[in-house]
Amino acid sequence: MSNEEPTTEARTSAPDRSSATTSVDAGEETSDRAAEPDRTIVEARNIDVWYDEDQALRDVSMEVPEKKVTAMIGPSGCGKSTFLRCINRMNDLVDAARVEGELLLGSKNVYDADVDPIALRRRVGIVFQKPNPFPKSIYDNVAYGLEIQDVEGGHDAIVERSLERAALWEEVEDRLEESGLELSGGQQQRLCIARAIATDPEVLLMDEPASALDPIATNQIEDLIEDLAEEYTVIIVTHNMQQAARISDKTAVFLTGGELVEFDDTRQVFESPQSQRVEDYITGKFG
Amino acid sequence: MPSRVISPAGSARHLASIAIVFLDVLPPLVWLGYVLALALPLAASVAIERVDRQLPFLARFGLLAALLVASLLFVPGVVTSMPTVPTGSIIVAVTLGGPIAAIVGRFAAGRLENRRTGLAVGGGSFLAVLGAAFLGSSVGLAALPATILTSVSLVPAAAYVLVVAIDRPGRRIGLLLPAVVFGGALLGAVVVDAMNFAGPNSWIDWGFLTGVHNSSSAAAAGFYPVIGGSIILMVIVAVLAFPLGVGTAVYLEEYAPDNRFTRIIDVNISNLAGVPSVVYGLLGLGLFITYLGESPGTALVGGATLGLLILPIVIISAREAIRSVPDSMRQASYGMGATRWQTVKNVVLPEAFPGILTGTILAIGRAIGETAPLVVVGLPSVIYSLPTDLSSSVGAMPMQIYAWASLYAGPGFYNSAVPAGVVVLLVVLLAMNSVAIALRNRYQREN
Numbered sequence A: 001m002s003n004e005e006p007t008t009e010a011r012t013s014a015p016d017r018s019s020a021t022t023s024v025d026a027g028e029e030t031s032d033r034a035a036e037p038d039r040t041i042v043e044a045r046n047i048d049v050w051y052d053e054d055q056a057l058r059d060v061s062m063e064v065p066e067k068k069v070t071a072m073i074g075p076s077g078c079g080k081s082t083f084l085r086c087i088n089r090m091n092d093l094v095d096a097a098r099v100e101g102e103l104l105l106g107s108k109n110v111y112d113a114d115v116d117p118i119a120l121r122r123r124v125g126i127v128f129q130k131p132n133p134f135p136k137s138i139y140d141n142v143a144y145g146l147e148i149q150d151v152e153g154g155h156d157a158i159v160e161r162s163l164e165r166a167a168l169w170e171e172v173e174d175r176l177e178e179s180g181l182e183l184s185g186g187q188q189q190r191l192c193i194a195r196a197i198a199t200d201p202e203v204l205l206m207d208e209p210a211s212a213l214d215p216i217a218t219n220q221i222e223d224l225i226e227d228l229a230e231e232y233t234v235i236i237v238t239h240n241m242q243q244a245a246r247i248s249d250k251t252a253v254f255l256t257g258g259e260l261v262e263f264d265d266t267r268q269v270f271e272s273p274q275s276q277r278v279e280d281y282i283t284g285k286f287g
Numbered sequence B: 001m002p003s004r005v006i007s008p009a010g011s012a013r014h015l016a017s018i019a020i021v022f023l024d025v026l027p028p029l030v031w032l033g034y035v036l037a038l039a040l041p042l043a044a045s046v047a048i049e050r051v052d053r054q055l056p057f058l059a060r061f062g063l064l065a066a067l068l069v070a071s072l073l074f075v076p077g078v079v080t081s082m083p084t085v086p087t088g089s090i091i092v093a094v095t096l097g098g099p100i101a102a103i104v105g106r107f108a109a110g111r112l113e114n115r116r117t118g119l120a121v122g123g124g125s126f127l128a129v130l131g132a133a134f135l136g137s138s139v140g141l142a143a144l145p146a147t148i149l150t151s152v153s154l155v156p157a158a159a160y161v162l163v164v165a166i167d168r169p170g171r172r173i174g175l176l177l178p179a180v181v182f183g184g185a186l187l188g189a190v191v192v193d194a195m196n197f198a199g200p201n202s203w204i205d206w207g208f209l210t211g212v213h214n215s216s217s218a219a220a221a222g223f224y225p226v227i228g229g230s231i232i233l234m235v236i237v238a239v240l241a242f243p244l245g246v247g248t249a250v251y252l253e254e255y256a257p258d259n260r261f262t263r264i265i266d267v268n269i270s271n272l273a274g275v276p277s278v279v280y281g282l283l284g285l286g287l288f289i290t291y292l293g294e295s296p297g298t299a300l301v302g303g304a305t306l307g308l309l310i311l312p313i314v315i316i317s318a319r320e321a322i323r324s325v326p327d328s329m330r331q332a333s334y335g336m337g338a339t340r341w342q343t344v345k346n347v348v349l350p351e352a353f354p355g356i357l358t359g360t361i362l363a364i365g366r367a368i369g370e371t372a373p374l375v376v377v378g379l380p381s382v383i384y385s386l387p388t389d390l391s392s393s394v395g396a397m398p399m400q401i402y403a404w405a406s407l408y409a410g411p412g413f414y415n416s417a418v419p420a421g422v423v424v425l426l427v428v429l430l431a432m433n434s435v436a437i438a439l440r441n442r443y444q445r446e447n
């Protein structure tokens, strides 16, 4: 596999497609939102995903606006993580997984034959549900992405800035050489966020980043996500409705069977959902 | 962690014994030649790094590889034919004691966070080694062993004790145990010497450990050439089986697709681990001696045959270690945009390394006791010297024991030489296994 960074031309964003109506699951009510000025950075077009014979996502289409927080909610097993893994092609690593449909980053379909998944993942960072720092020093954890991308010169400034952005710098300032595993769970998760943003990705995927944390650490992460959305596009999976309502601009609701049932402005979804199933889910009648 | 206090001293003693065997094989002048031959390309690579960082990787690699080969070919020859050469102990003091003093000094500077003290400790260490080189003979030790002992054993142990005593006053108590053991042993030796105790008459004495086989008298028989021979064989086994085995394990775990072919290989490796060792002897005989035309009984043939024998075990234990690296670690690395090799190199191998090392040491422990395959590939049962190169004959401990128990069977050998040899063999084995266990414990504590 090549280390080069191809497909830089894909960085240019797609022409403004946001006036198009957001697709909602086939046959459901169409959204009547007003056009908005956001630019679309990630667009899924009729994505189907199979694990061997089991279909995990059915015909998912959605447009994720740039530099906004997009939340994905839904019951367990409905395919949220699967969709996230489609965006940076982590599904390639699962032998059983098969993806059909188009997924555009900018204007480029990331499943085109000429797209190198390695280069793609350098543009789309990911933070996992369970904090997973490397058993290396705090410094080396943050510098890992720079190291593997052969970024020239000293990394000190970038490491410091990333840790600051992840609201961790003050806590680790004078213990950068200690192992990342010696931090608390919340600190580890912020370390993983610092690691993901050190290489300056365009999109940041977060798969339930706060689910293993206490309310205080969760708060810190939520504040952090709102800050990050000024520079990055954040797509976050969460099981916590309040969290989705608090921090996201847009919300996608997946329901069992891998369908995207509703995708709209967060306020719209929580206050007057179009679909009865979504309303039941949000009010807790249906899991 | 009081064990941390003892282990450096213990490992230093092991190092000293290995180093002495090593220098017996390699005369100081030849050693100097090789040290210089390796130092030259090393210096060149540092210089290139300083002068021109833009040099393309291939050019740099080619240049250094050529330099390495050239300097390995020529420098040792030039050095050994120099008209005037320093004495052996001075050579060893500078080439061995120098780097060790530097390492000790850095260690002290790092632990005490004080460059001056570090310099002082390093300088003191070097002076101590030089002192041993000049004064060794006046305390009843030859200059050469005195230098080696001082540089690999005394100096690191003393510096470690010193640094711990300064750095962690609360931990001084932990130094008591090694002090009691060491002091007690000294005291015991003095008492026995002074009072002329007639202790049990051990067969394992200095003469046994340093002498050679003697077919007429069991009392005069020694074990030295086969102790050295076994160590050399193990080095060859490790050099051959470790990279091949770990490489195979990495391929099978991280790269190979899960298809019928890999499953067949999988089953095969498991079966190969259970094949009787004499069959590997026949394989070695057929492969190396019949087809490749090597002469029987050489260090290379013996080592390669034993290497084949433990290869499946190394592969299986390395795969086990690699599989135990949590998948979330790999996911994190791939998620950052790392290639497969970058993930293996930066994340998987460092995590799996202690496990791989433990498995390999245990496997080598198995190889060191093997007799049957060595008989088949024609290792001599009696040998009077260490091999001088890869293609000269080598002996092994189990071979010598086998010879004493069969060819020279008689009460003398039965009652003395054979048990003494077995005890030495078991001690070496236990030492290797305890290193493996220590590594594993340390690894588990870190996680």
Ligand SMILES: Nc1ncnc2c1ncn2[C@@H]1O[C@H](COP(=O)(O)OP(=O)(O)OP(=O)(O)O)[C@@H](O)[C@H]1O
Pocket (backbone or CB within 6 Å): A051, A056, A074, A075, A076, A077, A078, A079, A080, A081, A082, A083, A094, A096
């Ligand atoms: N590696 C895999 N191999 C086979 N099936 C999988 C794999 N990963 C996920 N699936 C299946 O795909 C479906 C969707 O899984 P996914 O992990 O995307 O759900 P999720 O919405 O993230 O759930 P949760 O909220 O519990 O994390 C599930 O039915 C699951 O069993």
Ligand SMILES: [Mg+2]
Pocket (backbone or CB within 6 Å): A080, A081, A082, A207
């Ligand atoms: Mg999930």
